[in-house]
Amino acid sequence: MSSVAAAHWQEARNLRLAARLHAADPHPPSLGLAREGVLRRAVGLTLEASGCSAPLGSRCRVETAGGRWVDTEVVGFAGDRTYLMPTADLEGLLPNARVVPLRRRGEVAVGEGLLGRVIDSDGVPLDGRGPIRAEHWVGLAGTAINPLMREPITQSLDVGVRAINALLPIGRGQRIGLFAGSGVGKSTLLGMMTRFTAADVIVVGLIGERGREVRDFVESTLGEEGLRRAVVVATPADRPPLARLHGALRATAIAEYYRDQGLHVLLLMDSLTRFAHAQREIGLSVGEPPTTRGYPPSVFAKLPQLVERAGNGADGRGSITAFYTVLTEGDDQQEPIADAARAILDGHIVLTRRIADAGQYPAIDVEVSVSRVMQDITDPAWRERIRKLKRLMAAHSAQRDLIAIGAYQRGSDPAVDEAVARWPAIQAFLGQDVAEAADVEASRAALAALLDDGPAGVAPNRPQEA
Numbered sequence: 359m360s361s362v363a364a365a366h367w368q369e370a371r372n373l374r375l376a377a378r379l380h381a382a383d384p385h386p387p388s389l390g391l392a393r394e395g396v397l398r399r400a401v402g403l404t405l406e407a408s409g410c411s412a413p414l415g416s417r418c419r420v421e422t423a424g425g426r427w428v429d430t431e432v433v434g435f436a437g438d439r440t441y442l443m444p445t446a447d448l449e450g451l452l453p454n455a456r457v458v459p460l461r462r463r464g465e466v467a468v469g470e471g472l473l474g475r476v477i478d479s480d481g482v483p484l485d486g487r488g489p490i491r492a493e494h495w496v497g498l499a500g501t502a503i504n505p506l507m508r509e510p511i512t513q514s515l516d517v518g519v520r521a522i523n524a525l526l527p528i529g530r531g532q533r534i535g536l537f538a539g540s541g542v543g544k545s546t547l548l549g550m551m552t553r554f555t556a557a558d559v560i561v562v563g564l565i566g567e568r569g570r571e572v573r574d575f576v577e578s579t580l581g582e583e584g585l586r587r588a589v590v591v592a593t594p595a596d597r598p599p600l601a602r603l604h605g606a607l608r609a610t611a612i613a614e615y616y617r618d619q620g621l622h623v624l625l626l627m628d629s630l631t632r633f634a635h636a637q638r639e640i641g642l643s644v645g646e647p648p649t650t651r652g653y654p655p656s657v658f659a660k661l662p663q664l665v666e667r668a669g670n671g672a673d674g675r676g677s678i679t680a681f682y683t684v685l686t687e688g689d690d691q692q693e694p695i696a697d698a699a700r701a702i703l704d705g706h707i708v709l710t711r712r713i714a715d716a717g718q719y720p721a722i723d724v725e726v727s728v729s730r731v732m733q734d735i736t737d738p739a740w741r742e743r744i745r746k747l748k749r750l751m752a753a754h755s756a757q758r759d760l761i762a763i764g765a766y767q768r769g770s771d772p773a774v775d776e777a778v779a780r781w782p783a784i785q786a787f788l789g790q791d792v793a794e795a796a797d798v799e800a801s802r803a804a805l806a807a808l809l810d811d812g813p814a815g816v817a818p819n820r821p822q823e824a
């Protein structure tokens with residue numbers, strides 16, 4: 359049996375077991391003040407119950423034909439009506455079915471058994487490697503850390519990628535956006551970081567990707583080596599929006615669990631845009647107005663709620679450094695989700711199609727990428743080199759078209775002359791094979807070597823340094 363067939367079989371078995379458990383529990387535990395209701399309406403993905411009393415965000419089970427129970431979450435109410443959204447498919451739903459509020463809010467099983475595993479948004483294993491031993495429970499929604507109690511970002515984190523380590527240094531506990539269109543190399547870059555980053559645990563949330571991409575990422579990009587210290591939470595595009603939302607929340611909750619053990623966690627979320635799209639589907643289907651270019655307000659409330667959960671713990675209790683991919687189709691950096699993400703993250707790395715099309719990988723556009731914690735984790739000589747390289751690259755881009763057709767006149771501009779002379783070395787410095795790791799020291803040294811000795815015929819513009 360192939361591993362995918364095994365995973366499907368395993369999932370089906372788990373679902374059957376879950377259904378049997380639900381069936382064996384005719385009266386699921388009810389909430390103190392909650393009252394059972396009756397299903398009145400099911401249109402699209404929204405269910406309406408009447409007579410039901412359950413708090414916003416709590417869970418209800420809806421009975422279906424054949425005695426199976428479908429899990430739903432309360433996403434709104436109006437008068438006597440409670441709006442619910444399912445986390446699984448709605449097959450067998452009947453009019454006037456029982457809607458039973460549950461005592462438990464969303465919880466996530468966590469524990470050592472999670473390492474190396476691939477699970478879905480409900481925590482069901484997708485990898486066919488049997489049940490997961492997870493002995494603790496944490497809240498899906500997490501608990502907020504007082505921002506004043508958080509450890510500040512003071513240590514740099516080795517992500518194994520030279521261009522990032524040297525030019526966009528990442529701090530432990532930083533939240534970074536990875537902005538790019540599709541097919542520009544986001545997943546490949548995340549895969550490199552999964553394998554090379556100096557972290558204790560890596561949690562990967564794959565939200566709203568195609569099913570095939572999930573398999574590709576796990577089997578090829580991550581590989582055995584990457585998976586060993588990773589947990590992957592995968593919720594492909596065909597799952598209901600609430601499941602996709604929960605996938606992101608579950609991945610974050612798992613990262614929080616490890617952080618609270620004092621570990622340094624790398625959280626990779628691919629993608630924040632699909633998380634926003636899931637919330638948009640939910641908001642619109644319960645009647646929120648699409649106020650910002652088709653997005654309802656709840657989307658812009660959920661984004662910071664998710665992102666704020668990453669970061670350093672209180673008083674040295676571990677850290678979550680997080681990368682969130684953001685889709686910028688047609689390189690539209692002003693798209694509302696990209697805009698919102700840029701405002702709430704501590705930096706952004708932009709991958710550009712132009713660079714990828716030229717065969718330069720990772721296709722990081724150094725000129726427009728920013729790490730907002732750079733000041734805190736670099737020394738002046740290092741920052742001066744970064745500025746110098748950016749100046750050279752900007753000078754080169756300004757004359758790119760002329761240089762490309764060989765029409766640039768040497769001697770017109772000393773900065774451009776130097777950029778042209780150093781260009782092959784700069785390209786070699788920025789490029790990196792997916793199998794090659796470059797740690798922070800090596801990356802810094804490579805940057806210094808790149809800039810500190812001038813190529814023949816060019817007077818080097820040496821930085822004053824200590």
Ligand SMILES: Nc1ncnc2c1ncn2[C@@H]1O[C@H](COP(=O)(O)OP(=O)(O)O)[C@@H](O)[C@H]1O
Binds near residue numbers: 538547
């Ligand atoms: N570092 C790299 N080296 C070589 N090719 C790459 C690299 N990164 C991406 N690619 C190429 O780009 C394609 C798309 O990359 P992928 O990471 O799947 O993009 P995205 O996740 O942004 O859609 C890959 O199939 C590969 O051909």
Ligand SMILES: [Mg+2]
Binds near residue numbers: 541544546571
């Ligand atoms: Mg991808």
